[in-house]
Amino acid sequence: MSKNNGLMSGGPSPVRAKVGREVAARLGANPNVKRVKVDAAQMYTYEHFLSEDECDTLVALIDEKARPSTLLAVTDDPEYRTSDSSDLHRWSEEVYAIDLRIAELLGIPEEHAETMQGQRYSPGQQFRAHCDYFHENSHYWEKMKESGGQRTWTAMAYLNQVEEGGATWFPRAGIRFKPKSGMLVIWNNMAPDGSPNYDTIHEGMRVMEGTKYIITKWFREEPWIRGPIPTFLAAAKQQHTDN
Ligand SMILES: O=C(O)CCC(=O)C(=O)O
Numbered sequence: 001m002s003k004n005n006g007l008m009s010g011g012p013s014p015v016r017a018k019v020g021r022e023v024a025a026r027l028g029a030n031p032n033v034k035r036v037k038v039d040a041a042q043m044y045t046y047e048h049f050l051s052e053d054e055c056d057t058l059v060a061l062i063d064e065k066a067r068p069s070t071l072l073a074v075t076d077d078p079e080y081r082t083s084d085s086s087d088l089h090r091w092s093e094e095v096y097a098i099d100l101r102i103a104e105l106l107g108i109p110e111e112h113a114e115t116m117q118g119q120r121y122s123p124g125q126q127f128r129a130h131c132d133y134f135h136e137n138s139h140y141w142e143k144m145k146e147s148g149g150q151r152t153w154t155a156m157a158y159l160n161q162v163e164e165g166g167a168t169w170f171p172r173a174g175i176r177f178k179p180k181s182g183m184l185v186i187w188n189n190m191a192p193d194g195s196p197n198y199d200t201i202h203e204g205m206r207v208m209e210g211t212k213y214i215i216t217k218w219f220r221e222e223p224w225i226r227g228p229i230p231t232f233l234a235a236a237k238q239q240h241t242d243n
């Protein structure tokens with residue numbers, strides 16, 4: 001029986017189950033990565049994954065391009081997601097380098113990742129409880145299927161310390177992360193059998209004081225980028241792999 005909220009978000013999948021095992025094995029072998037002690041989901045942290053300089057650069061890029069955040073799901077609650085988002089320029093030197101590092105850390109091809117998104121929360125702003133995976137009975141699923149299918153893993157990094165509030169809370173898994181500059185939190189949105197894991201439901205809690213900045217990267221089960229990546233970047237990628 002898949003663990004979901006009764007809405008039947010999706011069933012088991014051998015492909016997603018395999019990604020779950022492979023990424024977990026890779027993260028488990030990395031001495032910088034800590035497994036979070038929860039049973040309900042595969043969840044990890046990597047402290048100081050981003051340097052202070054990288055965090056500052058990303059904060060500036062988010063400020064440059066911020067627009068009100070959007071939602072795929074329909075909700076009557078105007079307070080559901082009140083943050084600002086910004087789609088970071090994937091092929092810019094700074095963003096691409098971080099993109100690659102995250103993909104290599106997880107061992108998922110970079111092409112499977114959506115464009116990195118930045119989020120900014122001012123005091124009073126929040127992102128209420130939600131799951132990152134797509135509901136496969138929803139109106140948007142057909143479209144998502146064409147662009148890489150289900151979201152499997154999430155990697156999210158805090159770019160600054162927040163004076164008060166703004167923790168990421170997983171109420172069913174029973175864990176809460178306080179924003180810590182440069183820390184990456186990684187989790188598998190799928191259960192071991194590859195079905196959506198409702199226990200990964202989480203909330204970006206209301207910021208009380210200060211501004212919260214994060215980046216989020218969602219990985220799909222299939223390539224999200226269909227075309228070839230720009231050739232000058234392919235060269236950069238080669239160099240990166242050689243180092
Ligand atoms: O702001 C947070 O702590 C969580 C953000 C989040 O869940 C998301 O962007 O999907």
Ligand SMILES: [Fe+2]
Pocket residue numbers: 130131132202
């Ligand atoms: Fe989320």
